[in-house]
Amino acid sequence: MKLNKKNIRNFSIIAHIDHGKSTLSDRLIQLSGIISERDMKEQILDSMDIERERGITIKSQTVSLPYTAQDGKTYLLNLIDTPGHVDFSYEVSRALASCEGALILVDASQGVEAQTLANLYLAMEHDLAIIPVINKIDLPSAEIEWAKEQIEEDLGLDSDDAILVSAKTGIGVDKIFEIIVKKIPPPVSGDAGFFKALVFDSHYDAFRGTIVHFRIFEGSIKKGEKIQFMSNNAQYKVEEVGLFQIVRQPQDELIAGQVGYFIAGIKNISDVKIGDTVTMADKRCDKAMAGFREPTPVVFSSMYPVASDDYEELTEALEKLKLNDASLIYEKDSSVALGFGYRCGFLGLLHLEVVQERLEREYNVSLILTSPSVMYEITYTDGTIKIIDNPVQYPDPAEISRVREPFIKASIIVPDKYMGNVMQVCHEFRGVSKNYQYLTSNRMEMKFELPLAEVVYEFYDRLKSVTQGYGSFDYEIAGYQETDLVKLDFIINGERVDALSQLIHRDKAEARARTACKKLREEIPRQQFKIPIQGAIGGKIISRETISAFRKDVTAKCYGGDISRKRKLLEKQKKGKKRMKMVGSVEIPQSAFLSVLKTD
Numbered sequence: 001m002k003l004n005k006k007n008i009r010n011f012s013i014i015a016h017i018d019h020g021k022s023t024l025s026d027r028l029i030q031l032s033g034i035i036s037e038r039d040m041k042e043q044i045l046d047s048m049d050i051e052r053e054r055g056i057t058i059k060s061q062t063v064s065l066p067y068t069a070q071d072g073k074t075y076l077l078n079l080i081d082t083p084g085h086v087d088f089s090y091e092v093s094r095a096l097a098s099c100e101g102a103l104i105l106v107d108a109s110q111g112v113e114a115q116t117l118a119n120l121y122l123a124m125e126h127d128l129a130i131i132p133v134i135n136k137i138d139l140p141s142a143e144i145e146w147a148k149e150q151i152e153e154d155l156g157l158d159s160d161d162a163i164l165v166s167a168k169t170g171i172g173v174d175k176i177f178e179i180i181v182k183k184i185p186p187p188v189s190g191d192a193g194f195f196k197a198l199v200f201d202s203h204y205d206a207f208r209g210t211i212v213h214f215r216i217f218e219g220s221i222k223k224g225e226k227i228q229f230m231s232n233n234a235q236y237k238v239e240e241v242g243l244f245q246i247v248r249q250p251q252d253e254l255i256a257g258q259v260g261y262f263i264a265g266i267k268n269i270s271d272v273k274i275g276d277t278v279t280m281a282d283k284r285c286d287k288a289m290a291g292f293r294e295p296t297p298v299v300f301s302s303m304y305p306v307a308s309d310d311y312e313e314l315t316e317a318l319e320k321l322k323l324n325d326a327s328l329i330y331e332k333d334s335s336v337a338l339g340f341g342y343r344c345g346f347l348g349l350l351h352l353e354v355v356q357e358r359l360e361r362e363y364n365v366s367l368i369l370t371s372p373s374v375m376y377e378i379t380y381t382d383g384t385i386k387i388i389d390n391p392v393q394y395p396d397p398a399e400i401s402r403v404r405e406p407f408i409k410a411s412i413i414v415p416d417k418y419m420g421n422v423m424q425v426c427h428e429f430r431g432v433s434k435n436y437q438y439l440t441s442n443r444m445e446m447k448f449e450l451p452l453a454e455v456v457y458e459f460y461d462r463l464k465s466v467t468q469g470y471g472s473f474d475y476e477i478a479g480y481q482e483t484d485l486v487k488l489d490f491i492i493n494g495e496r497v498d499a500l501s502q503l504i505h506r507d508k509a510e511a512r513a514r515t516a517c518k519k520l521r522e523e524i525p526r527q528q529f530k531i532p533i534q535g536a537i538g539g540k541i542i543s544r545e546t547i548s549a550f551r552k553d554v555t556a557k558c559y560g561g562d563i564s565r566k567r568k569l570l571e572k573q574k575k576g577k578k579r580m581k582m583v584g585s586v587e588i589p590q591s592a593f594l595s596v597l598k599t600d
């Protein structure tokens with residue numbers, strides 16, 4: 001049967017983190033019957049290892065679900081999964097550009113939170129049909145009427161339309177498909193006589209090359225046709241088109257409105273750009289589609305391979321990862337202590353950690369990362385202005401007339417009893433309270449301006465802990481403000497290690513220097529000589545620790561007996577060795593480089 005575009009629905013599920021998107025997606029997949037119960041592994045859409053371990057969605061994934069509706073017709077419902085963490089709102093906007101509708105999921109025990117609102121605004125920007133869904137109604141703490149009130153008041157949606165479900169037990173989930181068919185419009189375009197599609201993602205397959213994920217807006221596409229990317233005019237012959245149904249399902253043809261993939265022997269990774277328009281040489285469209293909102297990296301760090309001869313591998317791994325993570329940016333960099341590497345830009349600290357973990361696990365390169373930094377604006381005494389994101393670029397303080405740092409506007413939604421705690425944490429992180437308002441009788445939205453540099457560290461974790469998990473947070477960048485910055489250096493065994501330097505507010509420098517020196521003392525193994533570790537601002541030493549000389553037999557403290565424990569210890573030591581970097585005459589383990597950022 002040939003698919004009619006009237007029978008296609010493209011939708012996303014948007015929600016605050018942990019409100020149950022992945023669980024609901026799994027349920028919908030299960031209900032559609034595209035895979036057997038036996039193959040239904042837990043949390044299918046969160047397939048990346050890191051996602052499973054951390055229980056958060058990072059990459060959006062697509063799945064096409066067949067559904068026979070009450071009108072007897074078969075529909076193809078394309079679900080585009082979206083991540084929930086603030087760092088990844090860029091991925092959300094990409095997914096939404098390919099949809100006509102969205103389910104907005106609200107946890108019945110948590111209610112509307114900061115990212116529920118932020119994601120709703122994104123969906124409205126894309127003119128999507130929005131269907132409210134209240135999840136976790138099985139929980140004893142579920143308060144359905146309260147959640148409905150918030151859907152009316154905070155989101156401005158009709159709560160009578162809300163579908164009540166438990167993604168966990170499956171209650172109510174079967175109603176969702178029918179409502180999607182009725183409330184979300186089919187794709188509108190399609191018959192303009194040319195071919196136009198939007199690349200919203202891509203990944204690399206070792207056997208097939210680059211696999212492009214796309215949404216077709218005009219025309220249709222078959223194997224053998226010649227596509228052309230609008231950004232660089234590169235042309236390729238299509239080898240396969242198909243749908244994502246957990247595995248790739250090749251199809252004879254994909255039509256306007258569909259979401260799927262094509263393979264075209266694309267070996268040159270840089271030819272595929274997320275947000276690019278695809279057309280065909282003989283059915284060319286004259287204008288590219290508006291791409292996505294450009295991701296703006298806010299945190300920068302340099303990456304170096306632990307073994308210098310792994311540089312080529314790192315280069316290749318970054319190229320491949322970039323294909324799957326358009327928001328990652330990088331350029332060549334070098335360090336006196338660590339040799340050749342890359343300066344990379346990230347959407348936030350979680351993004352940085354995810355990239356590091358993916359490079360290490362999926363591409364097998366051991367890495368050292370330098371202290372993350374935001375972008376600072378430096379005005380020199382001669383009037384020139386420069387933006388820097390790397391402590392090594394920090395000029396001699398005598399040449400500086402002014403430094404400004406980026407601030408964010410933060411919106412924090414909490415039950416009002418945590419108001420005092422939130423105030424305190426924000427002040428600790430150099431924040432300034434702007435205003436607050438009650439959303440309901442006991443929940444409030446508090447607005448702050450905070451320095452981005454503070455927020456990228458541990459702000460989110462601290463906020464969660466002082467609000468017992470009830471505080472939710474969303475932010476946008478709000479320009480630069482003047483600041484009192486210093487460059488904090490670390491000197492190990494008399495050598496300044498450039499890769500450890502950090503830019504930090506003067507008021508925080510001493511405390512950071514003290515904790516960092518302690519951490520370094522714990523992380524750097526003893527060697528055959530005494531190692532002084534110092535924190536310094538310019539020529540002034542502000543903290544100091546010493547690692548005493550070596551005790552050779554690491555197993556000595558195991559007091560005979562337990563041979564397996566001894567072996568474990570030796571193995572651990574051996575593994576540790578591989579992750580060591582010689583800096584001057586001192587071996588520094590990979591873990592030491594990030595430990596200097598920890599504040600407790």
Ligand SMILES: Nc1nc2c(ncn2[C@@H]2O[C@H](COP(=O)(O)OP(=O)(O)OP(=O)(O)O)[C@@H](O)[C@H]2O)c(=O)[nH]1
Binds near residue numbers: 017022024057136
């Ligand atoms: N009791 C109950 N728990 C649920 C329900 N739906 C999801 N959960 C649980 O809530 C937690 C978060 O669910 P996820 O599906 O991972 O949440 P998510 O919104 O996808 O989170 P991200 O992928 O990080 O954005 C998990 O522990 C789920 O088991 C539900 O209907 N009832």
